[in-house]
Amino acid sequence: MSASSTLFKNVWRKPTLLAVTTGSLLASCSAFASDVPQYHVEVNDKKCQPMALTVPAGKVQFIIRNQSMRALEWEILDGVMVVAERENIIPGFQQKMTVTLEPGTYEMTCGLLTNPHGKLIVQSDGQNKPYKITSNDFIGPIAEYKFYVMNETRQLTQATQAFTDAIRANEMDKAKALYSQARVHYERIEPIAELFSDLDNRIDAREDAFAMGAKDPNFTGFHRLEYALWKANSLANTTALADQLDKDVMELQGRIRNLPFPPSTVVGGAAGLIEEVAASKLSGEEDRYAHTDLDDFNANVEGAQKIVYLFKPMMDKINPPLQNRIENNLKQVSDILAHYKTDKGFEPYTQLSEQDRKRLKGPITELAEDLAKLRGNLGLN
Structure with missing residues (x-):
């Protein structure tokens, strides 16, 4: 068997695991427009309600209501792997998430990373059907994307090592200069890096996810070191944090090396980023x-x-108008960002006026909406 055939076989090991479209309380279930069962989950400061939920395999919709005091993200986990997520749910508001699930037992996150996880049981209904995508369509793009991700991860490892070396040497100005140079490699591959919830939480979580905020002992990674550099203005007691970040990034590189890349995850990642x-x-x-x-x-x-x-x-064969619009929107957003580019990266975000931010918001929102249509057009919903 050729290497590309083996890759495709691995990619399609679980064809329906990660088909997410877009985001619930109590275990009531009802059918909506397309007979997709709907479930409600409420998240408060301590737990989910309900903490255990049973749903049929296939496409289901969750309505997640945030009854806590802070913005949160709600995730379905298969071990440490993120199956689906809905981010930035504002306190008092709800979001919908439609996802196609295979039979099995999963976990639900319930607000703070320190809160207990809920249980999600997905029962087989005997009617799941695999996606009908040919190997000729996907082998090349998936193989090339995995190569791209592995290369970015290699550069992430090297750039992070340079950043943490500066931390350990107590070279504050150098560490500040190297901070974003390391992070950009993580941000480019975020759809894949976020699949490992344990590593993503240690590498990239913000202080809002922890009960004690920036002082929480579980708060680690880039943003904990960012806090030390720019807020605390001290690198005291950060050597262990630097060592842990190196270790986590190295582990991420190893996990990605052996990870099959489902087409739905890759294509959906474009929309997720924006x-x-x-x-x-x-x-x-x-x-x-x-x-x-x-x-x-x-x-x-x-x-x-x-x-x-x-x-x-x-896409040029399936929906040329959508592809053209996406390309034009990408160029427009890139051109706007280029306006703020400097020799050392980009201007500090605080230097942008409210008008500058609005100038960014419109095209980025439009781009996100169009990218969200990619997966459906490619038959991956």
């Missing part, structure tokens, strides 16, 4: 102390652009 920018990152909440948000935005756009490029031959 949706997160539109939904939450434009507020400046990600790099709230370093203000290197534009570096992250640009890396997210580059990551999405790579996916769009790889599936362009297919």
